[in-house]
Amino acid sequence: VNKQGQTRLSQYYNNLSIEEKTILEGELIRKCLSRVDYQCSFLQFREYKIIYRRYASLYLIVGVINQDVNEFAILEMIHNIIEILDKYYENVCELDIMFNIDRTHFIINEIICNGEIIDMNKTNVLKPILLMDKFSVKT
């Protein structure tokens, strides 16, 4: 989500209808954008625990239903995702995510599957997509 409140990328690991998703995102974004720097990165929203992190103009927001989840682990997972994206795009920015949304989804899918962390190893995560890139350059 960028600072203007536009959603750039979202993934869900539970079933919500499209309207529900829009409402949820809207409320969530308003909540997160209204927070200031000195406030902590965790908040309770409906039944979700929200953990967010801000990178320049981008907010990365993760919501978890499970009540006893480790906030710091999620917080660092966000950072790790960003680092992996950074490694792949070389200086990742909002435009990278916007214009290569398929790849970004792909990378996130390598990291998280059905809401479970698969792998946090940067080389492992990027291996398939690099392979795919190589293949598409050849053809």
Place this chain on the structure above:
Amino acid sequence: MPAVSKGDGMRGLAVFISDIRNCERAAGGHWRRGGGGIAGITGTHHHTWLIFVFLVDTGFHHVGQAGLELLTSNDLPALASQSAGIIGVSHCTQDSMDSVKQSAALCLLRLYKASPDLVPMGEWTARVVHLLNDQHMGVVTAAVSLITCLCKKNPDDFKTCISLAVSRLSRIVSSASTDLQDYTYYFVPAPWLSVKLLRLLQCYPPPEDAAVKGRLVECLETVLNKAQEPPKSKKVQHSNAKNAILFETISLIIHYDSEPNLLVRACNQLGQFLQHRETNLRYLALESMCTLASSEFSHEAVKTHIDTVINALKTERDVSVRQRAADLLYAMCDRSNAKQIVSEMLRYLETADYAIREEIVLKVAILAEKYAVDYSWYVDTILNLIRIAGDYVSEEVWYRVLQIVTNRDDVQGYAAKTVFEALQAPACHENMVKVGGYILGEFGNLIAGDPRSSPPVQFSLLHSKFHLCSVATRALLLSTYIKFINLFPETKATIQAVLRAGSQLRNADVELQQRAVEYLTLSSVASTDVLATVLEEMPPFPERESSILAKLKRKKGPGAGSALDDGRRDPSSNDINGGVEPTPSTVSTPSPSADLLGLRAAPPPAAPPASAGAGNLLVDVFDGPAAQPSLGPTPEEAFLSELEPPAPESPMALLADPAPAADPGPEDIGPPIPEADELLNKFVCKNNGVLFENQLLQIGVKSEFRQNLGRMYLFYGNKTSVQFQNFSPTVVHPGDLQTHILSGPLAVQTKRVAAQVDGGAQVQQVLNIECLRDFLTPPLLSVRFRYGGAPQALTLKLPVTINKFFQPTEMAAQDFFQRWKQLSLPQQEAQKIFKANHPMDAEVTKAKLLGFGSALLDNVDPNPENFVGAGIIQTKALQVGCLLRLEPNAQAQMYRLTLRTSKEPVSRHLCELLAQQF
């Protein structure tokens, strides 16, 4: 992208599979999407799983996952997914590629979450557990996720994982930061895996094996030690990752709750964090401390940080951190520090954010009550509370004060005095007026000796607030006035003048008007003795669980339960109080009271009492165990209305609730309650809903019918807080009482239900119904139980009518008319012309007819306004064909309904049933 046929059906699939086989060795990327797409196109589940099997086989694990998601997203043959599960298992455990193992584990997890039954437990569990020893960290991560989920259901099967997890953990924790290479994140070795392992260990009690335990404790100590070491990097990521492990460790320590040493260390560590620069850290430290406070070992240790926490409450800039601090104060409060904490919280309340004020008010009220040593302090606290944050003091809170004051002789005088003083403030909150009105009315005589608070002064003080208050408060004040007449005869003239004033006697509000009229007459008609009896001091309230606690829990909403709730108290036991609010009547199946509470938690807190009408003004104060319908705010009210028959809208009318108070003999079934027919009619066109509801019991129905068979689920919800005993619902068919149930037209099999229904609980009963032949009267459901010693019985008509066994039939116009003519004997037809009871709406009518069970036939009747339907009633003995025609006449608001069936009584019965629906 290889040329994959998008053709449909089996051929497309065959082509697809052969394509895959041909291209098997081609390198991967494009295949992944191709596979997913095709799976979507063919859409047939069998095909999907074939694809899945194949692709998992070849290692294209992404498509495997996509395929599996397709599989699990639909309702599919169990066989298919079972095979998928088995294959997943085999891959998980065989020696295959790491990535395959990893994906297989995650697939299995997904499958398990979608439908736990599909994953059979077996000897493979041991092999899954051994994945924890795998070389590849990704595999271990996936395996831990899987095991954590599985072991929640089958803790015994996975017990072996404890020692493996511990050894794995100790290897990670003690490894140098360079050992794990890519898995080291900012000098912290594999933080996510460690967190997951710690979480897995939280599923089990502390290990019994001494060696394993020793190793684990060593690990935990290492983690705690590491927190003390100087950071290896200044980056926030490093400390975050480290703290992630630390917090998980602490929650494991709290979970074990058996190592006083570790608990205290953890507490001290958190204490350090309380003053940390990082807001996140402070927030989480406060949160974990809340859980720590509930452990008896660390409670004292937590208490040493009280000053820091109070300081946090005062100076913290972030509202959510402040809220956590307030939570923690609540959690660490006990008898020794209650006064300090309560006064701090009161002080904080003045500046608190509006959003959390109500919660704080509730917490203060609970703490004050729980730890009150002398009740005058308690009364002071609550009155302060009302003064500071009157708007946020909910009914429950001030009801509770009244209860306590009434029950304690020693504080009554003090309370009256304090209230009187509080009321002298030029502007005081309405809640204060309410409390004041009540207390002075009851105990005003105790302070009347003092000339500063002589009866006339008391009265004029209260009356000066009268005009500023809402209807509910005014009603309460009127009751106070009549009590004054009893307590202080010298005020009688003044008060009668007030009551006689036009603004009271002709008040637009019925409640006020009624009270004014009744009280006025009472005061002039009744002798002093009668007055004294009627207006005697309220008897002490029965001691029971505080309703405030329930309210606090309700506020927290579902899922938000934090460590604050001690778990000692049953969250749903206060349903009677909840009953004040209107229960949503449209719920299709009655949900257990916990759900209802959840629903009520959703709207903004505490509807203003006035909107609920004066009726429930004091419901909470007055409802005793008998759940009497306390309509008037005082018992005198009921008495009065008997004395005064011409009073408008006597509240007695509602006392005559047809609740089944009679106690019939042990074996006979009482006649159905008067509304039974009406209740039954509601269910003619629908299968689910609330069948019956009174103050004690709610009965919900969910049913489905196919051909001549039906299954019905009855849900009995206990709405009270008291257990029902000897609870026995039985189904009988009228007229067949003596004969065996099977010989009736309906065979009903019931499953027995438990004889006890706990307060707030719900039990389910399944009825299997078979229709043997056509019938006219529905079976009766007789529910019997003992509530608080008093036997209760209730007979309802079970919503099973002949039309439930309707099988819709589609036919063309020609066929319809042919059959219509065949059934032309006069006794085969039943016709009824009746006035519409509901607005005439074509769509609604259509829905009703469909719900009734018949098929709707379009283009049969020449007049498009008319409805034509056809169906067959299925019974075991015979089938009854049935044609119907409904002709609405919008001008006259009338309907003509014609039914033709092959059996005369059926025609008439159906016609009657259906006619009541429009």
